[in-house]
Amino acid sequence: MDRELLYGILKGRSGAEISASGNPAIMSDTLKNNPMDEMKVFGWSHQERTTGAQLFPTITPSIEEKNGITVEYMEHGKIHISGTAEKTVDFTTPTFELLTGTYTLSMGINIDNTLMRCTLSTTEGLPYFDILNNEASKTETTEDNTILYLLLRVYGGKTIDITIQPMLNTGTSPLPWEPYTGGQPSPSPKYPQEIVNAGANGEICIEVRGKNLFDNSTDISKMQYYKLPIQMKKGAKLTMSFIGVGTGSGAVKAYCHDSELNYCNTLFYFDVKSGVNKYSSTITCSGREKNIFFYKTEFTKLFEKIYDIQIEINDVATDYTPYRESQSLSISTPTGLPAIPVDSDGNYTDANGQQWIADYVDLKRGKYVQNICDLPLKDINLEWCTWGVNYIVSNGTGFYAYLTKYAHVGNTKTLATICQHNADAWGGRKIGCNAEVNGNYITISLHTSDLDDASDNKKAIESFKKIVEQTDTHVLYVRAEPIERDLTPEEIQAYQNLVTYAGTTIVENDAECYMEVSAGGGDALRAKKLALLLGE
Template sequence: MIFLKRRAFMTFKFNYETSKGIKQVILTNCGQAPFKRFSILGNSHQDSTTGKQLFDVSALKNISGFSVDEDGFIMQKVYNTTSPKTLKELIPSIEAGKSYYLSVDNPDDFTGFFGFTGSVSAWHKNQTFVPKEDDLNIRPGIVSKVGGNARYRLMITEGQTASPYEPYTGGKPSPSHDYPQQIKNVGKWNEEKQKYEVDVRVTGKNLFDKDSVQLNVEFGDANSDFISMKDGWFVSDFIPVFSGKTYFISGKKTGYGYKLYDIDKHFIKNIQLTHGRLSVEDGINYVRINGEMKDLKNIQVELGTTATSYEPYYKEQTATITMDEPLRGIGKYQDKITKDGIARRIRSVMLNGNEDWKLYGSNGNINNFGYILREAISNNVGQRSSLTFSSYKSGVWATDRLGQDMFARIIRINLPKDVFPDVETLRNWLSQSKTTLQYVLEKEVIVPISQSEQDAIRALTTYHPTTVITVDGGDVDAGIEVEYAVKNKEKI
């Protein structure tokens, strides 16, 4: 009789786990398989201010040598430009003898204000300044980095300490009816398509594609074929990166460093670094790596602050979803893109004064107005709505999040009685104000997406062992929620 000895061996079985994050999630121990569930979640953001900002950046608009974008960044062409306006015109509330602090976003691009007559001739960045009476009427020199083409944002506050940047609102907190704040949502506006877009990227952990490198002609001689001169050197393809994130580059022992580019792949600057951490600053969207060909098999570019075990590069998977309206979210209620379509839970309307507004009472100098939203959620269990022109008041829902309380489908707003004495005044103001209201629907509404977009989402798969999902929703970060296969070993 022959006896067969049973051999123990390993096999793999897929189980599923759920992961959720904002803008980017990293999945580990993945089995290579399609996602069981893939959702992109909406989000809404509304800036608020304390009124601390004293610098009115609009004073530099339409002035030769300067431009100002919608986020308050100043673009300065010449590094030393005499201001066409006085210090008092740039900072309307400034007073002689008081202390003021000047802080800067992108500090490498800005030096300070120069040309004062007092004991301090310059007001440098990240410093306190006490102006004299004569200083208020001086047109100071505005000094950026040498070479010009600077981009920076200023925050000037009373006192001796820095404060986070916020837009100028005349010294008043906002949002308010004097200084409305736009409600921003997930979705990039495509002017050509007249649609909002959300881009999805699925990659492995390693973002460096060694098969995409090119001979680095930038170091060659214009009269050579670029091969004999620098044979053995390479430049990588464009690697997408995100501002505010840190990446770790390992396996690169030699080379000239990295080249950084903006969203349009225009060159910004070089960094002389062979390996290690790369912290991405604002305005940088791509990096290219220079190095020697002998390093190719070892290089890894990954999200994080330390090197981890090497994994090969996997080809990027992408999907772009187009929408007539952006993805919104208020508290725990969110619009959601799935394989089957867009599940809408938030509605946005532009108020025009024709709504059925009523005066619900007064408290001191405050009038409380409201009207019924017929399709809105009705149970009072949390934040329901957001409004561009009115922030929370005492006695209304106690939260720092955007919007106003809603009870029994009534949106309520509190406004000064001396400015809004009656409903008619409110109606007239709303007819011109372009005020946006967002609120949660009682029932979810499904909006279809194209078949090609459904197919693109369904085709996305995980990579083994690490998968990185990134969603680009524009100014506001989208949420990500997925159910995916994980690889478990079982002994048989």
């Protein structure tokens, strides 16, 4: 057989299949320009749960501007402070009452007292929890019930750009931030906590790229920030390496910042020596890393030339590969990709070992597969089957109504469900709405003290209906048979256009969805056979 013809035949074969899972899914030893063989994207569902530890009340989202400083009260409790103060300026939040006790106030970041003051103050101007000495928290004991507000003071002439996240909790140690839920655990009827599904915004974007995250068309000696193409995950190892040429010696640092350019407390450190040397440094990510800040003076002072710069998700520096232009694919998710955690028989297992039954997209088959039904209770007929008995139960602090309703929802599997609000509460029951599925019926139960008249069965039932409607209660359950629909021709074609890179191919999506991917890869035996046949 002609050597060139034989080479052409063997070259066209994909070699051993390379598989990977997770997000990102990293395939090693891939060949250049091989088509993707398989790609599945699985969904998830999440419901915020709180312990009730947060005692600092929610501030209505708004923006306030004074004397060159802008304070933005953001959703989820963050406060962004930016600008240059024309003179010392104060911003105050609404007041709230704090009962006698010992508490800790934290801000999520260290407070630079040369720029600003951050304290809780009384209406008489007495400061409590005054965070000083570039610290992030302060513990105080109040001897009386006290009316307080948060004071944010930026000093005249100072430029500031920070984001804080106030957390006030009992005890002497700062606790992780959580939203304010009235000092009580949630989900609950007053704080129902929405169920959030993967792809809820209607689209999931997938990116295929090489291992090097640094675009080498960028001149490191002339830049300040480099924006990573991905947001790093907490605990991930990120390694930066390069070859540096110079006659000086000393320390060079590259600082990691988040998407809002706040320092992440992680940095790359290089001990520079005279000559031509390869340098590398590895960090363990905090989960916020998005930008890398280079001090120009350090790099330009100690290096005459820097080349073969590589940033990779790895705990060691590997052989340099050029930056590859990424490929992308967008999948329409009009119903999102919800999922329910299960003990067995899930269609995937996440990194924590939890099994899930999830909606998913199978790009190889060109199918959008729906295993989960997201049922808004207000959308079904409230004239369901017979109401269960109305029980009035005392737990020592008040009376709670326990109501049950049965609804026909079609053929289902008998599996656990996720309900819009179902926090653990008294007597092992749930405060809020919880649900169970059995055959063609779903049982919705309400445990609440928030009824107009719990002593009157008819009024209690009407109150239950009102709560269901006003809180937009949803129940997720597993369908007995999945529903499949075809992906669009454009989505299928975009998938078929994806190819692998030589060496390493990384597949990642922007919705934190677990993925299973595979493609043809390198095969050492195939290469040896090819060399033998060609007499090389």
